Amino acid sequence: MPLGAARVDVLCNAPTGSGKTAAFVLPLVARMVREDADTVLEVISSDDGTPAKPRVLILAPTRELALQIHIETRRFIYGTDLWAACAYGGSSIKPQLEELSFGPDILVATPGRLLTMVREKYVDLSRVQTLVLDEADRMLDMGFEPQLRELLQDHGMPDRDSRQTMMFSATFPQSVLRMAGDYLRAPPDAARVIVGRVGATVKGIQQILIETPHLREQKFPYLLNVLEAVRRKCENEGTDVGLTLIFVKEKGTCAWLRATLVESNPSIGIEELHGGLTQGARLRALDAFATARATYLVATDVAARGLDLPAVNHVVNFDLPTEIRDFDDYIHRIGRTGRAGRSGIASSLYTPGFQKDIGNGPIHRALKQVFEETNQPLPDWFRASPDRSGPPPGMRAGDSKGYRGGRVRRF
Known part of the structure; x- marks a missing residue:
């Protein structure tokens, strides 16, 4: 949390169920509340055609996860002047555009729906101060990488040296760690946080x-x-x-x-x-x-x-x-x-x-x-x-040749 509040880039591995959502939402909310108390912010509204200009962008790989993060974020910002919106595919875009009309400070989204909104000028990414990738290993796999690169490189998003980037997951394969270098700044402006062994599960x-x-x-x-x-x-x-x-x-x-x-x-x-x-x-x-x-x-x-x-x-x-x-x-x-x-x-x-x-x-x-x-x-x-x-001699894992299976025991 202190790293998030201090605008340090974070690559965080922690077991499932350990509170990763709170770890990135709470420090960002606290920081924005503190900054808003010291600054007179421009009121951003889409009533005159101006697109939404979020300060925090949280990307998630699935609609269900995006909705859950949005619900948790709304709990954390309750009683503040902050507004959060959610954008995801598979349902009507109209109610999501109505949410954007309030000028959200925090936008939670799936990459595909966000890309549509950015291309149609409903969302402007130029004011994003912090980018969060939740379940980042899945976000960076073959399916999401092209959408992420377009969002980050082709639509006015501040570059990695001008924004804070936070990546969270329970697992990070080596291939994903190599790609993460394209999104994060170099130390001392970035830190890796590991809770337990990467890919471990909880003892409970x-x-x-x-x-x-x-x-x-x-x-x-x-x-x-x-x-x-x-x-x-x-x-x-x-x-x-x-x-x-x-x-x-x-x-x-x-x-x-x-x-x-x-x-x-x-x-x-x-x-x-x-x-x-x-x-x-x-x-x-x-x-x-x-x-x-x-x-x-x-x-x-x-x-x-x-x-x-x-x-x-x-x-x-x-x-x-x-x-x-x-x-x-x-x-x-x-x-x-x-x-x-x-x-x-x-x-x-x-x-x-x-x-x-x-x-x-x-x-x-x-x-x-x-x-x-x-x-x-x-x-x-x-x-x-x-x-x-391992596989029998002459057989690779995944081959069907030579398969005999195993004897089934009663449960």
Whole structure:
């Protein structure tokens, strides 16, 4: 926080649920309130065609995360003269333009919608003092890099030596760290803050591994066993099961799993969340889950990053990553529980082997490291798994040749 308040560039790694949003919003709000007390600011309004000219720009990779940051920001600026607006795609632009008409000091946005607004002259970036990239590793991946470069280089945004830039995430691959140098100033005007090991998770999350076959129909009974085991555990301990978030790889599996769970238990309160839904449907699903009208949510990785749902006590990885480059998704997924010092449970269905898009063998060593760092017990079958030695001779991770899988043990 002191670095943010002092206009130092920040690259921050911290575990999921550790308060990264507050770490960048609070010092920026405090600084603007202090500056406004000493300065008579020009009133900026779009009534005469003047575009919105925010002083703080916060970019997020998903609509859900942008909305959450906006809600938290409005809480922090309550009682001040500051105004915050939110811009995101997938819904009507008209109400967002109405928000911009108030001349927001802080604008939270997704890159695509912001780019549209900038091109149409609804937003002027020339007065941005601080740029924040939340979940920066995802912001800088292949999908967002061109949009970011256009926003930062082609539309009047102050260059990196004339603005403050803050980047936050639980994970930063080396490729992203190299790109970060294009956005941040050099020390002493920049600092890297690391809380724990980069890519680590919090110790308050009990992690569980269950070995399963790979077909979704075969995995489903294991899921039911996991859900029932956690329910009994909470019942024995006299605690509330709370909300359960189930992650899958594809939106087709998301819809199938929700329908199959409803078929097995018609009284279950459950929603689905994936990129194939309209923005309105996504917001309704999130709202039902956050307010516990639905106690289960089946989701793709659209829900894996940044969302703060304190009542989530159990995360299930129905589909674990099958590539080591995607292992960060495991960290972000299980980080939806155990937030802000709370405890939680993360159960993962593991399919042995290295067959492309099926076997979880490529993440075996990374899983082992995370479990050992947080003093989590590893099951005997996992320690003895052939996956610990890597792909069989003559086979690369992801190849299907020579795949034999592993023997499935009962849960």
